[in-house]
Amino acid sequence: MSISNTAITPEIVAEHGLSEDEYASILKILGREPNMTELGVFSAMYSEHCSYKSSKKWLKTLPTEAPHVIQGPGENAGVIDIGDGEAAVFKIESHNHPSFIEPYQGAATGVGGILRDVFTMGARPIANLNALRFGSPDHPKTRHLVGGVVAGIAGYGNCMGIPTVAGEVNFHPAYNGNILVNAMTVGLAPADRIFYSAAAGAGNPVIYVGAKTGRDGIHGATMSSTEFNEDSEEKRPTVQVGDPFTEKLLLEACLELMATDTIIAIQDMGAAGLTSSAVEMAGKGGLGIEMDLAKVPAREENMTPYELMLSESQERMLIILKPDAASEAEARAIFDKWELDFAVIGTLTTTGHLVLKMGDELVGDIPIAPMVDESPEYDRPWEPTAASAVVDASTVPAPASLTGALKDLIGTPDLCSRRWVWEQYDHLIMGDTAIRPGGDAAMVRVRDSKKGLALTVDCTPRYVKAAPETGGAQAVAETWRNITATGAKPLAITNNMNFGNPQKPQIMGQFVGAINGMRAACIALDYPVVSGNVSLYNETEGAAILPTPVIGGVGVIADIEKRGTVAFKAADEAIVVIGETTGWLGQSIYLREIEGREEGAPPPVDLALEKKNGDFVRGLIETGSVTACHDVSDGGLAIALAEMALGAKGLGADVTPEGGLPPHAWAFGEDQARYVVTAKDAEGILKAAAAAGVPATVIGKTTGTGELKLGTGDSISVSMLRSVFEDWLPDFMAAS
Amino acid sequence: MAIALEQASGKAPLMVWHKDSEIPDVDLIVVPGGFSYGDYLRAGAMAAHSPVLRSLKEKAAKGTPVMGVCNGFQVLTETGLLPGVLMRNAGLKFICRNVGLKVETSQSLFTGGYEDGQILSIPVAHNDGNYFAGNETLDRIEQNGQVAFRYVDENGETSAAGNPNGSARNIAGVFNKDKTVLGFMPHPENAIDPAVGNTDGRGLFDGLVRALS
Numbered sequence: 001m002s003i004s005n006t007a008i009t010p011e012i013v014a015e016h017g018l019s020e021d022e023y024a025s026i027l028k029i030l031g032r033e034p035n036m037t038e039l040g041v042f043s044a045m046y047s048e049h050c051s052y053k054s055s056k057k058w059l060k061t062l063p064t065e066a067p068h069v070i071q072g073p074g075e076n077a078g079v080i081d082i083g084d085g086e087a088a089v090f091k092i093e094s095h096n097h098p099s100f101i102e103p104y105q106g107a108a109t110g111v112g113g114i115l116r117d118v119f120t121m122g123a124r125p126i127a128n129l130n131a132l133r134f135g136s137p138d139h140p141k142t143r144h145l146v147g148g149v150v151a152g153i154a155g156y157g158n159c160m161g162i163p164t165v166a167g168e169v170n171f172h173p174a175y176n177g178n179i180l181v182n183a184m185t186v187g188l189a190p191a192d193r194i195f196y197s198a199a200a201g202a203g204n205p206v207i208y209v210g211a212k213t214g215r216d217g218i219h220g221a222t223m224s225s226t227e228f229n230e231d232s233e234e235k236r237p238t239v240q241v242g243d244p245f246t247e248k249l250l251l252e253a254c255l256e257l258m259a260t261d262t263i264i265a266i267q268d269m270g271a272a273g274l275t276s277s278a279v280e281m282a283g284k285g286g287l288g289i290e291m292d293l294a295k296v297p298a299r300e301e302n303m304t305p306y307e308l309m310l311s312e313s314q315e316r317m318l319i320i321l322k323p324d325a326a327s328e329a330e331a332r333a334i335f336d337k338w339e340l341d342f343a344v345i346g347t348l349t350t351t352g353h354l355v356l357k358m359g360d361e362l363v364g365d366i367p368i369a370p371m372v373d374e375s376p377e378y379d380r381p382w383e384p385t386a387a388s389a390v391v392d393a394s395t396v397p398a399p400a401s402l403t404g405a406l407k408d409l410i411g412t413p414d415l416c417s418r419r420w421v422w423e424q425y426d427h428l429i430m431g432d433t434a435i436r437p438g439g440d441a442a443m444v445r446v447r448d449s450k451k452g453l454a455l456t457v458d459c460t461p462r463y464v465k466a467a468p469e470t471g472g473a474q475a476v477a478e479t480w481r482n483i484t485a486t487g488a489k490p491l492a493i494t495n496n497m498n499f500g501n502p503q504k505p506q507i508m509g510q511f512v513g514a515i516n517g518m519r520a521a522c523i524a525l526d527y528p529v530v531s532g533n534v535s536l537y538n539e540t541e542g543a544a545i546l547p548t549p550v551i552g553g554v555g556v557i558a559d560i561e562k563r564g565t566v567a568f569k570a571a572d573e574a575i576v577v578i579g580e581t582t583g584w585l586g587q588s589i590y591l592r593e594i595e596g597r598e599e600g601a602p603p604p605v606d607l608a609l610e611k612k613n614g615d616f617v618r619g620l621i622e623t624g625s626v627t628a629c630h631d632v633s634d635g636g637l638a639i640a641l642a643e644m645a646l647g648a649k650g651l652g653a654d655v656t657p658e659g660g661l662p663p664h665a666w667a668f669g670e671d672q673a674r675y676v677v678t679a680k681d682a683e684g685i686l687k688a689a690a691a692a693g694v695p696a697t698v699i700g701k702t703t704g705t706g707e708l709k710l711g712t713g714d715s716i717s718v719s720m721l722r723s724v725f726e727d728w729l730p731d732f733m734a735a736s
Numbered sequence: 737m738a739i740a741l742e743q744a745s746g747k748a749p750l751m752v753w754h755k756d757s758e759i760p761d762v763d764l765i766v767v768p769g770g771f772s773y774g775d776y777l778r779a780g781a782m783a784a785h786s787p788v789l790r791s792l793k794e795k796a797a798k799g800t801p802v803m804g805v806c807n808g809f810q811v812l813t814e815t816g817l818l819p820g821v822l823m824r825n826a827g828l829k830f831i832c833r834n835v836g837l838k839v840e841t842s843q844s845l846f847t848g849g850y851e852d853g854q855i856l857s858i859p860v861a862h863n864d865g866n867y868f869a870g871n872e873t874l875d876r877i878e879q880n881g882q883v884a885f886r887y888v889d890e891n892g893e894t895s896a897a898g899n900p901n902g903s904a905r906n907i908a909g910v911f912n913k914d915k916t917v918l919g920f921m922p923h924p925e926n927a928i929d930p931a932v933g934n935t936d937g938r939g940l941f942d943g944l945v946r947a948l949s
Contacts (some may be wrong), residue, residue: 076795243829244774245774245775423830423832424832425830426861428923428933429926431739431932432932433933434931445931448933560931561931
């Protein structure tokens with residue numbers, strides 16, 4: 001190595017998040033000491049974020065195949081066939097650590113990053129979703145974080161002109177020091193025009209396009225792979241700054257380029273920037289890559305090779321073009337038109353090495369295959385989570401009235417309206433939003449067709465904490481159910497595994513349990529995983545978040561005009577519950593909010609029943625047998641009924657709790673695999689249900705009174721519920 | 737917007753690029769919504785100085801009808817073709833929702849598809865829709881019949897409750913003096929298709945096509 005620089009001390013190695021063993025492996029691979037640039041490259045590639053070193057062993061066990069899967073995990077995003085020669089391209093990704101440090105930019109660049117993952121595969125993004133977890137509303141930082149994260153997501157997605165159509169927002173003290181910001185993008189592409197990242201053709205030019213490289217985000221991948229401590233806010237310079245307008249230009253330029261015949265491979269520069277994109281592209285192609293870092297368009301002067309390789313500046317792509325001059329000229333003209341940088345920074349080689357130069361000076365030389373092959377993979381010790389006792393519903397005190405408890409619950413942080421959030425997101429741009437935020441799943445029409453995609457993100461972390469396997473299965477099942485409740489057929493998922501420190505056996509046990517549950521659910525529901533992301537070390541001062549394996553689900557419906565929606569449609573229609581109600585109060589919102597008890601075993605998830613009940617409900621929607629449909633989840637039947645009434649104007653419901661159960665357990669229990677539907681012809685539904693072996697119970701009827709009546713003499717006006725439901729979040733955010 | 741124009745007229749609109757120096761002779765020029773140049777400066781301020789706007793101003797001066805929607809409205813106020821300015825929403829947040837919109841006059845080539853005083857439900861989606869002008873200007877444009885649309889509440893009243901963004905006198909859209917230029921914040925192009933929402937926006941496009949054919 002011609003460049004001699006700082007001697008690599010054990011302190012420098014530790015600052016790069018590398019263990020002694022990992023450093024020993026680096027010495028072996030290189031046969032010498034690395035320089036700082038090389039150490040930086042290894043540090044990024046061996047970070048948890050890029051290497052999946054703690055999770056790989058378990059992620060491999062998830063089902064990833066089905067006839068409709070075009071591309072499973074391992075690319076920038078997953079790809080599924082949605083028929084008619086079209087493909088849906090989607091992925092979810094976390095930006096948790098940056099969003100806690102700098103909520104606006106952290107969340108904004110999270111959206112920017114996931115958008116690039118999708119359009120780098122040749123898809124035009126048509127919808128964004130997000131799953132957010134914040135600390136207790138009482139925590140002094142929560143309001144600031146909620147405001148900043150929501151504004152950041154809005155700022156980026158709105159400017160890009162892509163609708164943000166669905167999401168979830170929850171609060172829990174376990175996220176006080178580590179919020180979660182998971183962003184998902186769904187795009188559409190012709191099924192035969194998908195672009196991949198594997199480089200090919202030694203001698204082909206390596207092209208850098210997009211925004212210039214600055215000093216922002218250096219070491220983001222390493223930062224997000226460690227726990228937080230009290231100095232974490234000093235890490236603000238590791239957070240990237242987003243420029244959505246440049247990304248909009250990059251999107252249009254890339255899609256225009258993809259319509260030509262000039263690209264061999266393309267990869268966005270996300271975590272670990274130029275390092276991971278160059279290594280992954282060359283590595284997948286079994287090639288070497290040589291780059292002259294002096295040719296990288298730089299925003300600042302005197303940037304070092306180390307900084308250029310590790311910057312996480314946004315809105316950049318790496319492209320392998322066909323070698324002819326005409327291809328380069330055609331590509332360059334497109335990027336000139338969109339006023340984006342276009343620079344030939346290197347070539348593919350047959351050496352199998354990542355060779356970095358700064359002008360004539362050699363500044364790094366790493367054999368790629370050994371670096372990738374020797375990438376650490378750990379079988380971390382894990383302890384199964386101890387089972388929680390089942391809560392006997394009959395020992396849980398009854399409220400003074402069911403509607404009084406309903407009124408209390410619907411104004412709690414986890415059950416109240418999220419309108420304050422989604423009205424800040426442009427959810428209508430592109431003109432294809434068939435189901436707006438606030439339903440079970442959003443629905444977005446496929447342009448120029450009757451077809452629609454149903455989209456949702458879900459997780460119930462308190463279930464996962466109490467019983468990881470049940471909770472993992474439940475998260476998958478709930479997305480499946482939410483998609484089913486719109487009449488769409490669920491096709492595949494993307495997952496975002498947010499957990500604490502995997503070096504603690506009990507945390508690793510949560511991870512393993514959740515994966516096991518997810519695997520079972522994916523198999524039972526024929527609902528494979530096609531992409532995903534892992535975010536570990538979500539701990540502050542040793543305290544971990546709730547285990548939060550967020551699932552993003554995608555389904556398809558042939559005709560959006562046949563979609564099922566939540567709101568009651570007319571008075572005097574029968575209200576039918578599909579599925580069995582046992583009054584399961586363990587881990588329910590009722591038990592937590594009304595009794596102050598966050599405990600018990602979560603409701604069991606019977607996957608065969610889930611499938612049977614869901615397939616039955618989807619059939620009812622397809623045949624137009626129901627007028628409204630809503631899945632039953634947090635808060636149970638009473639909350640589901642209230643939401644159906646809140647979606648309508650002037651309608652209510654008159655229902656009677658089933659005998660044999662404590663009425664509050666019937667109203668607020670969270671048994672799974674249930675839906676509420678309304679119908680003109682209840683008899684027909686009961687008959688069909690009996691024939692299909694699906695439990696179905698008529699519990700009452702819709703009314704034109706604007707009252708919700710839960711049994712004799714116990715009613716509340718829907719307008720009262722509405723004001724409680726709508727007021728909590730805006731009031732909370734307006735308070736100071 | 738292009739889809740809405742094509743659906744109503746049967747003809748795909750001609751697209752121009754921001755650097756074009758010449759807009760061909762056309763029946764109508766539309767400046768659509770979006771985030772021109774990212775709107776990192778004041779919304780619409782950069783676009784108002786883009787090369788194509790010089791040609792737009794010349795065409796407008798010669799009487800070619802011009803319609804600006806959302807960011808297009810912001811651009812047209814920045815060029816001075818329309819009175820007033822659009823400030824940050826009073827709530828300081830982006831707002832995306834359906835609003836009540838009252839058609840102040842059907843007597844224009846843009847609004848002939850509606851009745852006087854008709855109440856529509858049309859989505860807004862903007863960060864800077866807070867219409868502002870001095871009282872003298874507001875009095876003048878009201879007297880001249882230059883107010884095209886106002887925000888109204890669910891009872892059809894121009895109340896504070898019906899005003900999503902703090903706009904002066906609930907103004908959602910204004911004409912120039914000759915009513916050949918119209919700018920407004922709501923998005924009628926997102927209210928034309930019964931499969932995904934209501935069709936209250938269709939009247940605008942159908943009325944325009946009738947007036948221009």
